Amino acid sequence: MxxxxxxxxxxxxxxxxxxxxxxxxxxxxxxxxxxxxxxxxxxxxxxxxxxxxxxxxxxxxxxxxxxxxxxxxxxxxxxxxxxxxxxxxxxxxxxxxxxxxxxxxxxxxxxxFRPGEGHLVSAGTGSIGVHVRESGDVVRVGGRGILIDDGGSGSWIALRALDLIYRTWDHAGTFKGVDILAHHVFEKIGGTEWHDVRKFIYAGDRGLIGTLAVAVAKAAEDGDGVALDILRAAAHELAELARALQKRAGKGPVALIGGVLRLHPIILAEISGHLAGTRILRPxxxxxxxxxxxxxxxxxxxxxxxxxxxxxxx
Incomplete structure (x- = not known):
């Protein structure tokens, strides 16, 4: 033993x-x-x-x-x-x-990290940033759940996409202009009717909702400008978490972890642009x-x- x-x-x-x-x-x-x-x-x-x-x-x-x-x-x-x-x-x-x-x-x-050494931003189903001071005090930013924010997370990406898809439908009665994005999202959901979407979103949990971020990334890979804009906005949200940590706990390297960072190259590229001059780690x-x-x-x-x-x- x-x-x-x-x-x-x-x-x-x-x-x-x-x-x-x-x-x-x-x-x-x-x-x-x-x-x-x-x-x-x-x-x-x-x-x-x-x-x-x-x-x-x-x-x-x-x-x-x-x-x-x-x-x-x-x-x-x-x-x-x-x-x-x-x-x-x-x-x-x-x-x-x-x-x-x-x-x-x-x-x-x-x-x-050792205490006080750097900042961590995690972007998965949800998103959060954290810094642990040398005293042991923890500085947290974000991470309050999808009903409040979780900006830049997989769930956030998914909900932004659905919001844009249905606002387009509400104004035009078609998905013209977001049709590539809608195709990939509805394919992931398994249906195009509102009851299909409603069941997927409201009968599931944030983990299931977050899986729709993969559909947004696929639309971006197909060159869809709407999907690319959503991913750029997600990158901005994640960069803001890092900036908030730096404002509250001082400058330092930023470690980025989580599945959202692997969705599409534009996310990491945009974060790097927003955090120019900051050492970014991808551990x-x-x-x-x-x-x-x-x-x-x-x-x-x-x-x-x-x-x-x-x-x-x-």
Whole structure:
């Protein structure tokens, strides 16, 4: 049996875990179902219980002795911290003081920077920017959900496209002028009638809505000017997140992560133009591995002290 520190990255559609030995070497990894930190919602709480149960089963099957867990969760708020720690500790058979839970974006930051070193902008289904000061204080910009903003995210791109498509229809009774964009969006939805669109948007979740950004990117690849304008606007929104961080926390490099950046080359090109003079990083982040390694080594000790954790040390 190998003694390990577990790292867990919990996402709305899927979760990933990595086990590291006490030296920080990855010895096992796997994927689990999705969940969120919204344990105030009974259905979401049940999903998270399921993820923790799956993780405990995977650890047992791999003959791993769990020393501690660091978990980054989408939708995390500190008010839910104690409840989630207790839930995870019960499933894994460890003490709650051996469990550290935090926001998934803060976890991603910790995997990329030392405190105070840079800024992180994430653009996936949603969008958010974060900077962690040397004091441990977290500066967040954006990330308030698609009903408020999430500017530049996959969901934002999708909703802007639908808004333009239907405003065109309302004024002209046709999709002329947005027909290429409408074709790709309706193809992704699986129908052209309003009831098809209404069911897709209002019976789904933000993750499903965000998938329509791929349709916008396809329209852009076909040379559609409307789609290209939407992607340029998304790039502007993401650049504004970086600018907001720089205004509040000082100059520094900006790391960009998330699937939106891979939709079309124009997005990264436009962001770079808006942030001329700023060092832009495009790192690959394996958050579960970063989480596990937060429990080992000097960098991990720094973050543990900053975050006030009481993790078991090797």
């Amino acid at each position: 190998i003694s390990v520190h577990l790292g867990l990255d919990v996402g709305g559609t899927a979760s990933r875990w990595v086990a590291c030995d006490v030296s920080g070497e990855a010895v096992a990894r796997g994927s689990l179902g999705g969940a969120t930190a919204h344990v105030f919602n009974p259905a979401e709480r049940e999903r998270l219980v399921g993820v923790m149960t799956q993780l405990a089963t995977a650890a047992n099957q791999a003959d791993l002795q769990v020393l501690s867990l660091t978990a980054g969760l989408t939708g995390f708020g500190s008010a839910a911290g104690t409840d989630i720690r207790d839930l995870a500790a019960g499933a894994l058979g460890v003490t709650p003081t051996s469990v550290l839970v935090l926001d998934d974006i803060v976890l991603a930051y910790a995997g990329l 690959e982040v394996e958050s579960a591995l970063a989480a596990a390694r937060l429990q080992t080594g000097a960098a991990g000790s720094l973050w543990q002290a900053l975050l006030g954790s009481e993790l078991v040390q090797p």
